Amino acid sequence: MALKVVHVSDVPHLDQVPENAALALCSTRFSTAAQFPVDFIEFDIQGVIVEKGVTEVPLAEFLSYGPQKELGKEESIFRKTKDGRIFEWKVEKDAPLCTLEEVFRNVDQSLGLNIELKFDDQIVYKEEELSRILQAILKVVFENAKDRLVMFSSFQPDAAQLVFSLTNGGCEIYTDIRRNSLDEAIKLCLASGLHGIVSEVKATFRSPEAVARIEESKLSLITYGQLK
Structure with missing residues (x-):
């Protein structure tokens, strides 16, 4: 059987979420993708928030952006394009941000994960910084992957x-x-x-x-x- 890999944003009908999506974990989107005939789903686990890398933001602050599990509480998220323009990232139909551990715990075990490791293209990373970031990610993977198929890319x-x-x-x-x-x-x-x-x-x-x-x-x- 040929390996079929898709990005979560490319799977049809993922925008058809329940009205109470703000109360659900973002991992529900992965679970929806698992209903399609795919072997892996690709997603990013780095990025930039308010000009700070994810690795620079405390977990509580990271989870405070975008839709929240508690209705009525939401912080805006802004994205920066390659040409330097900044615009608000509209995520009304998305569920709250979640951690990698929550993805492992809440997504069907049969769905493989292609974890893309994101880094800033403009930064020359020292070996110790790369090691610190990767060790933190791999710790979560080793503790939660169990028999799930996992692929890394960067x-x-x-x-x-x-x-x-x-x-x-x-x-x-x-x-x-x-x-x-x-x-x-x-x-x-x-x-x-x-x-x-x-x-x-x-x-x-x-x-x-x-x-x-x-x-x-x-x-x-x-x-x-x-x-x-």
Whole structure:
């Protein structure tokens, strides 16, 4: 059977939530996705809130943003686009934010999780900072995963040495050359013993010969993007 992977935002009808959705955990959206014929669901566990990374925000403050379990209490969330524009993130139909532990506890055990590790593209992370963040995440995973299938992926090359390497294959250019082509992604995987590559699908059209090299290297390949 072919592996089927979707992002929670791409699953049909997830906007059809009950009227009391504000009282539900956001993990109910994952449970809804589990009703579809998919093996894994991909989601992010980092990000930026009020110009602070999630790792800089105390848990109580993080959970205070967006819809709340207690009706009538809600803090606005703002998002910043790549061109610097800031706009309010409307989440009236979403449930409250939740922790990774709550996802493991409340989502059907049969649903695999593709956990994308998010980091700021503009920051050069020191090894000890990466280690601190990853250890905190892995602690939750090891304590709660049980028999659930879990896959990790990341655009951050140093973090990716533990997981699947994410790349846009040169569709965007970064100062870290390891992120700028499928060939660089292959080198990273082979040098670090990674399982495979998650690539922007456009890169596979631009470099079909690299796809053949991925196959020859016995690496897995998963694609994402609007062209899918």
